Amino acid sequence: MTTGSLVLEPGQFEPPAGQITFLYLPAQDLFVRRAARLRQLANGHALGGYLQFLASLADTQQTALQRLPAPVLPAPDEQRLCRQHGMPLLSATTWPREPVWHEALSAILRQMSQIDLPVAAQETIRSLARQTPAYLERQAGLMLMEEWEELQPNEAPFIGAALQVYWLRLASALDAQTVGRLEPSGRCPVCGSRPVAGMVRGDGLRYLSCSLCSCQWHLVRVTCSSCRSTQGINLHTLHGADDPVRAESCDACNSYLKLLYLEKEGLLDPIADDLATLALDMLLEHEGFLNAGSNLLFHPGRGPE
Ligand code: FE
Ligand code: FE
Numbered sequence: 581m582t583t584g585s586l587v588l589e590p591g592q593f594e595p596p597a598g599q600i601t602f603l604y605l606p607a608q609d610l611f612v613r614r615a616a617r618l619r620q621l622a623n624g625h626a627l628g629g630y631l632q633f634l635a636s637l638a639d640t641q642q643t644a645l646q647r648l649p650a651p652v653l654p655a656p657d658e659q660r661l662c663r664q665h666g667m668p669l670l671s672a673t674t675w676p677r678e679p680v681w682h683e684a685l686s687a688i689l690r691q692m693s694q695i696d697l698p699v700a701a702q703e704t705i706r707s708l709a710r711q712t713p714a715y716l717e718r719q720a721g722l723m724l725m726e727e728w729e730e731l732q733p734n735e736a737p738f739i740g741a742a743l744q745v746y747w748l749r750l751a752s753a754l755d756a757q758t759v760g761r762l763e764p765s766g767r768c769p770v771c772g773s774r775p776v777a778g779m780v781r782g783d784g785l786r787y788l789s790c791s792l793c794s795c796q797w798h799l800v801r802v803t804c805s806s807c808r809s810t811q812g813i814n815l816h817t818l819h820g821a822d823d824p825v826r827a828e829s830c831d832a833c834n835s836y837l838k839l840l841y842l843e844k845e846g847l848l849d850p851i852a853d854d855l856a857t858l859a860l861d862m863l864l865e866h867e868g869f870l871n872a873g874s875n876l877l878f879h880p881g882r883g884p885e
Contacts, residue, residue: 600785601798602756602759602761602769602797602798603759603769603795603796603797604756604787604796604797605752606793606794608645608752609642611638611642611645612638613847613849614635614638614852615636615642616635616847617847617848617849617852618631618634618635618852619631619632619635621852622635627856631852631855631856633697633701634852634855634877636692636695637688637692637738638852640687640691640741641688641741641744643687643688643691644683644684644685644687644688644691644745645684645749648680648684648746648749649680651678651749651753652678653669653750654669654670663758663759663760666760666762666763667762667772668767668768668770668772669770670747670750670751670771670793672792673724675750677717677720678746679713680746681742681745681746682713682742684742684745684746685708685716685738685739688738688742688745689705689708692705692738693705693709700734701734704734704735704738708739716739719732719736723739723740723743723876724792726874736876736877737876737877740876740877741876741877743792743876744792744793744794744876747771747792747793747794750793751771751790751793751794751795754770765799765805765808766788766806766872768788768791768792768793768797770790770795770797771790771792771793773790773791773793773874774791774872774873774874775788775789775791775805775850775872775873775874776850776851776854776873776874776875777789777839777840777853778838778839778840779796779839779840779842779848779850780801780839780840780842780843781843782842782843784801786799786800786839787799789850792876802828804830804872805835806830806833806835806837807830807832807833807835809830809832809833811832812830812831812832813828813829813830813831814828814829815827815829815839816828816829816860816863816864817860818859818860822844823844824840824844824845824848824853825838825839825841825848825853825860826839826841827839827864829864829867829869834869835869835871836869836870836872837871837872837873838860838873840853851875851877854873854875855878858878
């Protein structure tokens with residue numbers, strides 16, 4: 581592992597806050613691009629079979645997304661109230677989930693059942709397809725409350741995939757101009773979830789990518805997403821400075837978050853590239869850092885608040 585020192589000062593490349601686009605809503609073809617990136621990463625990768633499985637899962641997410649009806653968003657006065665009180669509009673933990681997300685899950689399971697998968701995965705798909713709405717609601721609630729130890733690890737990726745579809749559909753119908761910054765800034769301003777990773781764009785700005793609704797929000801670089809410290813921030817890579825995926829650690833709160841550098845590799849995807857670099861997580865965790873991010877398809881977020 582290479583451990584780098586600071587290469588940037590906070591705000592070095594940042595235009596004034598008023599000139600920065602604060603929020604990008606998710607694209608409607610996000611899962612198509614994710615599937616393509618996963619297949620690209622799977623080629624020659626030690627976890628190639630796993631990444632191919634995730635590519636199939638992303639295919640099914642796109643199909644499920646296209647079948648969802650138009651969402652019902654909070655009324656304008658409710659949105660105004662959320663903004664006034666610094667609350668996320670589509671809170672992962674308090675938004676009344678519509679049962680339509682079960683239909684997204686059914687579509688995902690139906691399509692996955694037609695793929696050649698290991699027997700254990702086939703059994704998980706069959707058993708999840710038979711579960712009651714009450715069971716599914718309980719599992720979703722546990723996942724969104726980050727009660728990972730209560731979840732069945734084999735079921736969680738399918739439930740997470742369906743919830744991502746549902747929340748992406750909701751978030752993409754918002755007007756980005758109506759969403760304000762939120763404290764803590766390490767949480768998604770739309771749904772309050774943890775990011776998967778940060779994306780450093782070609783313009784040098786860093787955006788955190790939501791693990792649930794897939795929105796991306798701006799956070800000034802070389803700032804810890806968990807505690808906002810600008811001191812003791814270090815970069816770590818697996819292979820050196822040319823790695824498009826690095827981890828940014830914080831000595832103040834012992835957390836880290838991955839950073840994906842789009843100027844090095846334009847096809848990067850937060851979920852795909854996070855899961856293709858689990859070796860980087862192992863190294864950071866070996867050094868005593870906790871992941872401040874979360875990946876609903878695999879990696880439980882247990883980082884600091
Ligand atoms: Fe979100
Ligand atoms: Fe920190």
